Amino acid sequence: xxxxxxxxxxxxxxxxxxCLASVVDFGITILxxxxxxxxxxxxxxxxxxxxxxxxCCINYKWVFCPEGLTKRGVAxxxxxxxxxxxxxxxxxxxxxxxxxxxxxxxMKTLVACVVATLWNYQMQRVYVFQTRKKRNE
Numbered sequence: 001x002x003x004x005x006x007x008x009x010x011x012x013x014x015x016x017x018x019c020l021a022s023v024v025d026f027g028i029t030i031l032x033x034x035x036x037x038x039x040x041x042x043x044x045x046x047x048x049x050x051x052x053x054x055x056c057c058i059n060y061k062w063v064f065c066p067e068g069l070t071k072r073g074v075a076x077x078x079x080x081x082x083x084x085x086x087x088x089x090x091x092x093x094x095x096x097x098x099x100x101x102x103x104x105x106x107m108k109t110l111v112a113c114v115v116a117t118l119w120n121y122q123m124q125r126v127y128v129f130q131t132r133k134k135r136n137e
Contacts, residue, residue, distance in 0.1 A: 010063065014124070017058040018116050025051025029108065040104040041094045048086045055120075056082070064129030074128060081123040088115045 029047030032038040038046075056078045060066070066074060092111035097104040 010125070011121070013063040014059065014121050017055055017063050018120070020058060021051040021055035022112065022116075024054045025112070026105075026108070030105065033104070040097070041090060044093050044104070044108055045086065045090050048089050052078075052082045052085065059124060059129065064124070066129045069129070077128040078124070081120070081128055084123070085115055085120050088119060 025047040027047075028050045029040075029043045032043035032046060033040045056075070060071070060074055089108070089111055092115065093104060093108045096102070096107040096111060100107065
């Protein structure tokens with residue numbers, strides 16, 4: 001039962017971090033697209049980059065607190081996962097917006113929820129913030 005409790009706590013903290021990062025991501029995206037009139041796909045990309053930086057910092061310091069991992073090692077692995085996340089978010093938002101004709105913010109929200117749960121959290125948990133010791137146990 002201790003492992004389940006720890007896993008749920010970690011997931012809850014990761015979701016809190018993701019929400020804070022999403023506020024940054026969506027805030028910058030909307031600002032760029034609606035106020036500065038940058039094309040929504042570019043705005044989505046810049047927002048995702050900004051949110052990713054926030055998410056990585058919070059996850060390193062508060063969510064996963066990796067022991068024995070250097071910031072450089074975490075940063076490299078995070079960049080690999082983050083690259084996939086940015087591609088999924090940007091292309092998913094673009095494709096769904098173009099195919100459906102719906103507002104890009106609605107499509108961005110749908111895509112972000114799927115990517116956050118199925119890609120970001122899973123890859124951060126098992127790859128980015130996992131120490132070798134934990135992987136071998």
